[in-house]
Amino acid sequence: MRLVAGVDSSTQSTKIVVRRAEDGVLVRSARAPHPEGTEVDPEAWWRALEEAASGGLLEGVEAVAVAAQQHGMVALDESGKVVRPALLWNDTRSAGAAADLVAELGGPEAWVRAVGSVPVGSFTVSKLRWLAEHEPGAAERTASVVLPHDWLTWRLTGGAEPVTDRGDASGTGYYSAADGAYREDLLRAAFGRGLGVPRVGAPGEALECAPGPGWPELRVAGVGTGDNMGAALGLGIGPGDVVVSVGTSGTAFASVGAPVADPSGAVAGFADAAGGFLPLVCTLNAARVLDAGAAALGVGHARFDELALSAPPGAEGLVLLPYLEGERTPNLPEARGRLDGVTVGNMTPANLARAFVEGMLCGLADAVDALVDNGVPVERVLLIGGGARSEAVRSIAPRVFGRPVAVPAESQYVADGAARQAAWALSGAAEPPVWGAAGGVEVRTGEPVPWVRERYAEVRAGVEGPA
Numbered sequence: 001m002r003l004v005a006g007v008d009s010s011t012q013s014t015k016i017v018v019r020r021a022e023d024g025v026l027v028r029s030a031r032a033p034h035p036e037g038t039e040v041d042p043e044a045w046w047r048a049l050e051e052a053a054s055g056g057l058l059e060g061v062e063a064v065a066v067a068a069q070q071h072g073m074v075a076l077d078e079s080g081k082v083v084r085p086a087l088l089w090n091d092t093r094s095a096g097a098a099a100d101l102v103a104e105l106g107g108p109e110a111w112v113r114a115v116g117s118v119p120v121g122s123f124t125v126s127k128l129r130w131l132a133e134h135e136p137g138a139a140e141r142t143a144s145v146v147l148p149h150d151w152l153t154w155r156l157t158g159g160a161e162p163v164t165d166r167g168d169a170s171g172t173g174y175y176s177a178a179d180g181a182y183r184e185d186l187l188r189a190a191f192g193r194g195l196g197v198p199r200v201g202a203p204g205e206a207l208e209c210a211p212g213p214g215w216p217e218l219r220v221a222g223v224g225t226g227d228n229m230g231a232a233l234g235l236g237i238g239p240g241d242v243v244v245s246v247g248t249s250g251t252a253f254a255s256v257g258a259p260v261a262d263p264s265g266a267v268a269g270f271a272d273a274a275g276g277f278l279p280l281v282c283t284l285n286a287a288r289v290l291d292a293g294a295a296a297l298g299v300g301h302a303r304f305d306e307l308a309l310s311a312p313p314g315a316e317g318l319v320l321l322p323y324l325e326g327e328r329t330p331n332l333p334e335a336r337g338r339l340d341g342v343t344v345g346n347m348t349p350a351n352l353a354r355a356f357v358e359g360m361l362c363g364l365a366d367a368v369d370a371l372v373d374n375g376v377p378v379e380r381v382l383l384i385g386g387g388a389r390s391e392a393v394r395s396i397a398p399r400v401f402g403r404p405v406a407v408p409a410e411s412q413y414v415a416d417g418a419a420r421q422a423a424w425a426l427s428g429a430a431e432p433p434v435w436g437a438a439g440g441v442e443v444r445t446g447e448p449v450p451w452v453r454e455r456y457a458e459v460r461a462g463v464e465g466p467a
């Protein structure tokens with residue numbers, strides 16, 4: 001039996017799965033939390049990885065790959081030292097820089113032609129512009145820029161050549177997924193001068209790994225990828241599958257054979273981790289909306305679900321616009337959440353919980369619609385991420401989406417995808433290994449409630465202003 005490990009270093013935590021290379025059977029797993037906040041010292045991710053790997057988790061493991069939160073700016077000096085805490089995908093201070101970059105290149109269409117996506121504050125290119133403008137001292141010391149998964153892979157490979165993959169590179173704003181090439185001119189225009197960037201490794205490529213005290217047998221690392229690309233690989237999605245992930249971010253994405261170009265900016269034209277493309281819509285407000293709703297009501301997740309499910313659809317007129325952390329899609333970084341339709345009678349705990357769940361899901365239903373509008377076929381919606389553990393989310397999602405929702409058996413799909421990539425690298429084969437599904441898929445159905453989405457759209461329009 002040969003063992004491989006997959007690491008998911010996402011916003012809130014690190015999860016590691018150890019699986020059998022030949023058939024993907026789960027052997028063991030562990031997790032460790034990340035610090036709060038939208039800027040984080042990368043050392044904290046390394047410590048979380050070490051903590052999750054402690055106690056012999058990686059004993060006997062020969063290969064590893066890391067899938068991590070996308071876009072984060074890890075700025076390094078000449079000697080490879082981190083210059084300042086990494087600015088994460090959900091840090092909105094770079095929203096103005098993104099708007100400037102869009103205008104400077106000639107508008108959204110020019111960006112879509114150049115790199116397949118219109119940058120927002122989340123993208124690395126916007127964060128580099130922000131750094132150049134606001135922290136000239138740190139910018140001066142910066143010699144190269146890598147992404148969270150690149151940095152972790154670089155550490156695991158003992159500080160050898162920094163390597164990334166086309167999936168995560170496509171979220172920088174200075175790499176074109178369609179052309180398979182960096183646009184260093186755009187990086188230079190954003191930052192004011194050139195910077196070192198990691199080599200883009202091939203999907204399935206094997207990097208030499210450095211054994212460490214917690215991973216004595218490790219000898220191969222995959223090139224890694226972004227967390228959404230990792231989930232696509234872990235789920236083994238095919239044509240017609242759209243994944244909706246309810247994590248810190250809400251995402252809707254599909255693996256397709258040709259790049260998608262959306263000048264509205266809603267759909268990002270990313271690459272996937274297996275040689276294809278991953279059109280993706282991302283919201284800033286998903287599982288944490290549920291966390292905030294439960295905390296406001298002074299209950300845990302289970303009771304919050306009971307409350308939400310005891311209220312009627314539409315929460316007797318209460319509508320939550322869930323922009324608690326500002327929003328990325330639609331691009332409203334300064335927006336805040338809004339509770340609309342409050343009356344003397346309807347502000348019950350049950351209606352409040354229902355409005356929080358429905359509002360969050362309406363944002364994700366809009367994300368699925370944006371994929372459809374861009375020609376992505378949707379035959380099956382798969383619901384994953386920490387928030388998909390919520391019974392209320394599972395029951396209400398088919399009603400809000402207006403279509404059945406498949407809930408795959410609980411698994412760490414991002415880490416699973418990274419493990420599959422590690423097994424691919426270890427095998428030296430041309431294609432990733434075919435692993436059986438982690439478990440069954442439960443299909444949830446429900447009477448559609450289009451009027452809930454219509455009310456939500458009215459409230460959203462009030463914040464967006466005239467089109």
Ligand SMILES: Nc1ncnc2c1ncn2[C@@H]1O[C@H](COP(=O)(O)OP(=O)(O)O)[C@@H](O)[C@H]1O
Binds near residue numbers: 011302391
């Ligand atoms: N049963 C549940 N109901 C609602 N939310 C949940 C539940 N279990 C976990 N969560 C939430 O899911 C989030 C973590 O999901 P995860 O996909 O691991 O996030 P990330 O990958 O962004 O770190 C947390 O905000 C957590 O509170």
Ligand SMILES: O=C(CO)[C@@H](O)[C@H](O)COP(=O)(O)O
Binds near residue numbers: 011122248
């Ligand atoms: O920015 C994006 C996608 O473009 C986010 O999806 C991040 O990749 C963070 O993911 P989670 O931690 O929420 O899984």
